Amino acid sequence: MKIIMHFKQKMLIRFKKLCPSVPLCLRAFSFAPLCLILAFCLFAFAPLLLPLPVKAQPKHTIYFFNPETNINNFASLKIEFDTYLSKLGEYQLQPFNDRDIFEKSISGKKDGILLVSSWHYKNLKEKFPLKAVLVGVFNGKSTQKRVLSARKDTGNPGFFKGMNVASAGNKEYTMNILKEILGGQGEDALSAIQIMSVPKDIDALMAVGFGMATAALTSENSLLNLEKINPKQRQQLKQLGKSGEMFLAIVAAPADAEPENRPLLEALAKMGGAPEGESKLRMLGLEGFRALSASETEALKK
Amino acid sequence: MAAAVSAEEAGSILILNSNMSTEKYALAQTEFKSRLEKRSNLAEVNLGEKEIDEAGIEKIIREKNPELIYCIGSKAYMMSNKLAKEKKTVFSSAINWRRLPMGRNTYGVSNELPAGMVLMTYRYFFPGLKKIGVLYNQNYNAEWLKNAEKDAKDVGIEIIAESVKNSNRLDSALEELLPKVDVLWLISDPVVLSGPESTLNILQKSDSMKKPVFAYNEIFSSYGALLVIDADIPTMVEQASMMALDLLSNKKIAERVPSPAGSHIILNMKKVEEYGIELNKEAIGSVNKIIK
Numbered sequence: 001m002k003i004i005m006h007f008k009q010k011m012l013i014r015f016k017k018l019c020p021s022v023p024l025c026l027r028a029f030s031f032a033p034l035c036l037i038l039a040f041c042l043f044a045f046a047p048l049l050l051p052l053p054v055k056a057q058p059k060h061t062i063y064f065f066n067p068e069t070n071i072n073n074f075a076s077l078k079i080e081f082d083t084y085l086s087k088l089g090e091y092q093l094q095p096f097n098d099r100d101i102f103e104k105s106i107s108g109k110k111d112g113i114l115l116v117s118s119w120h121y122k123n124l125k126e127k128f129p130l131k132a133v134l135v136g137v138f139n140g141k142s143t144q145k146r147v148l149s150a151r152k153d154t155g156n157p158g159f160f161k162g163m164n165v166a167s168a169g170n171k172e173y174t175m176n177i178l179k180e181i182l183g184g185q186g187e188d189a190l191s192a193i194q195i196m197s198v199p200k201d202i203d204a205l206m207a208v209g210f211g212m213a214t215a216a217l218t219s220e221n222s223l224l225n226l227e228k229i230n231p232k233q234r235q236q237l238k239q240l241g242k243s244g245e246m247f248l249a250i251v252a253a254p255a256d257a258e259p260e261n262r263p264l265l266e267a268l269a270k271m272g273g274a275p276e277g278e279s280k281l282r283m284l285g286l287e288g289f290r291a292l293s294a295s296e297t298e299a300l301k302k
Numbered sequence: 303m304a305a306a307v308s309a310e311e312a313g314s315i316l317i318l319n320s321n322m323s324t325e326k327y328a329l330a331q332t333e334f335k336s337r338l339e340k341r342s343n344l345a346e347v348n349l350g351e352k353e354i355d356e357a358g359i360e361k362i363i364r365e366k367n368p369e370l371i372y373c374i375g376s377k378a379y380m381m382s383n384k385l386a387k388e389k390k391t392v393f394s395s396a397i398n399w400r401r402l403p404m405g406r407n408t409y410g411v412s413n414e415l416p417a418g419m420v421l422m423t424y425r426y427f428f429p430g431l432k433k434i435g436v437l438y439n440q441n442y443n444a445e446w447l448k449n450a451e452k453d454a455k456d457v458g459i460e461i462i463a464e465s466v467k468n469s470n471r472l473d474s475a476l477e478e479l480l481p482k483v484d485v486l487w488l489i490s491d492p493v494v495l496s497g498p499e500s501t502l503n504i505l506q507k508s509d510s511m512k513k514p515v516f517a518y519n520e521i522f523s524s525y526g527a528l529l530v531i532d533a534d535i536p537t538m539v540e541q542a543s544m545m546a547l548d549l550l551s552n553k554k555i556a557e558r559v560p561s562p563a564g565s566h567i568i569l570n571m572k573k574v575e576e577y578g579i580e581l582n583k584e585a586i587g588s589v590n591k592i593i594k
Contacts, residue, residue: 070536070564071587071588071590072536073589073590076589076590080592166563194544196537196540196541196563197536198534198563199534199564199565199566199588199590200564200588202422202426202588203537203563203564204563206419206422206563207563207564209418210418210561211557211561212560212561212563228429229422229426230422230425230456233422233456279583279586282583282584282586282587283586283587283589283592
């Protein structure tokens with residue numbers, strides 16, 4: 001008790017030094033004035049003592065990389081997707097334009113899902129344990145073929161050698177498809193081909209039409225578009241070859257983290273059904289996503 | 303006594319940039335370097351630096367003695383043409399290259415998209431807009447208009463043109479043209495777009511008559527243009543770098559100055575909704591930037 005009284009006196013002296021004008025009546029309350037002041041200070045300056053409020057980081061991310069297009073619309077894509085997805089949960093889209101950085105970024109990550117081309121997925125599943133869940137759909141189809149087209153008047157026996165191919169896909173992807181289409185022409189012809197990267201399929205076709213490239217590697221659908229836009233230019237083209245059917249974009253989850261990412265997968269699956277969601281998917285050249293069938297999942301394993 | 307000239311290093315390239323503080327020029331340089339850095343010995347000069355003058359550039363060219371000069375922008379090209387006319391030269395980002403002096407070893411990529419390519423893109427985005435109005439001056443764009451009218455027919459578009467003799471006649475030409483068209487296409491014409499006031503005037507008058515505007519430069523999108531189609535810089539640099547490598551390998555160049563092969567598209571969705579225009583939803587996948 002003696003110790004407590006001594007402590008109270010010492011605090012009072014300090015308080016008197018700090019606040020000499022404090023009335024004696026308050027001093028009579030012994031420790032009470034100090035407590036009042038301390039309480040006031042804590043209340044008044046609490047916002048300075050506490051950390052500033054931080055905007056919550058989205059918990060789940062869609063990691064996006066697509067070697068089939070060079071269109072640099074990532075800023076708009078991210079804003080549009082994030083605005084839409086944030087209404088459904090703590091989700092965000094993270095686009096990448098470099099394959100190596102993308103693959104380094106997803107390594108070991110379980111807080112999200114991947115949105116990739118089917119060609120890239122087949123490659124990725126050899127490096128990471130992944131489970132393909134959804135496939136992109138356009139015009140009711142989940143697959144597409146790539147077509148190599150050139151002007152009708154440019155074909156000659158040595159044509160493939162030194163051909164300048166416009167493509168919206170990156171060089172690795174384009175060369176891979178060209179190998180599939182022109183495999184019979186031999187390595188020499190393939191290695192002499194120049195690939196010119198353009199932002200989108202329609203640019204590749206116009207590059208042939210206006211003489212900036214000798215051939216274009218595009219989707220079948222973009223040729224249908226060309227037919228609608230400029231039938232004359234479409235008629236001037238001939239088909240040099242066609243790839244096999246390829247799936248459109250694939251949505252995959254880390255094999256051991258599918259349940260955690262289920263709500264985000266469901267949000268993506270429903271996106272095409274909502275007008276606002278569909279308009280965002282159009283930016284990726286898709287109308288919607290649907291679950292992969294058992295046979296499609298098998299086909300992706302090959 | 304003549305100054306010492308170092309031996310030309312095979313495969314060496316000097317990049318002459320008109321001004322690195324111009325965003326488009328800086329992007330062109332970064333893109334070019336990313337494509338060629340591993341394959342060539344590169345040196346860089348920024349003409350925008352205060353410390354550098356013509357004598358300094360001449361000295362650098364003499365000392366580096368590059369096999370090829372890559373010029374970004376007209377200023378860089380004019381300097382290169384003056385100081386090293388005989389060098390293999392590739393240019394890009396030079397506005398209206400046809401007014402530039404062309405040397406024996408000069409090659410480049412045009413900064414302007416072909417009218418036909420632009421018209422195809424308009425048709426792709428807005429299939430319902432079939433009458434396109436153009437204001438032009440006979441002295442500057444008569445030839446261009448003739449070709450554009452031909453290309454427009456291929457895509458089912460009719461171009462309705464109104465000649466503007468001088469900037470004082472702009473208002474009357476605009477009043478004559480706007481009621482007849484679905485959309486106004488702003489082209490690069492020094493008489494029609496004689497200054498910021500005339501440009502704003504065109505955009506405001508078009509807006510008051512609910513006539514959308516197509517344009518060729520990003521700056522117009524902030525003033526309410528519906529669609530802006532410009533050449534895509536990375537694609538132009540890709541073309542220029544392929545050309546540079548072919549020249550360094552003494553390969554034959556098919557076309558001395560090809561058109562850009564890629565476009566950069568800005569779509570103003572606010573205007574799409576405001577005017578109630580039919581937009582081909584599929585085309586949204588081709589947009590680089592959406593304004594909302």
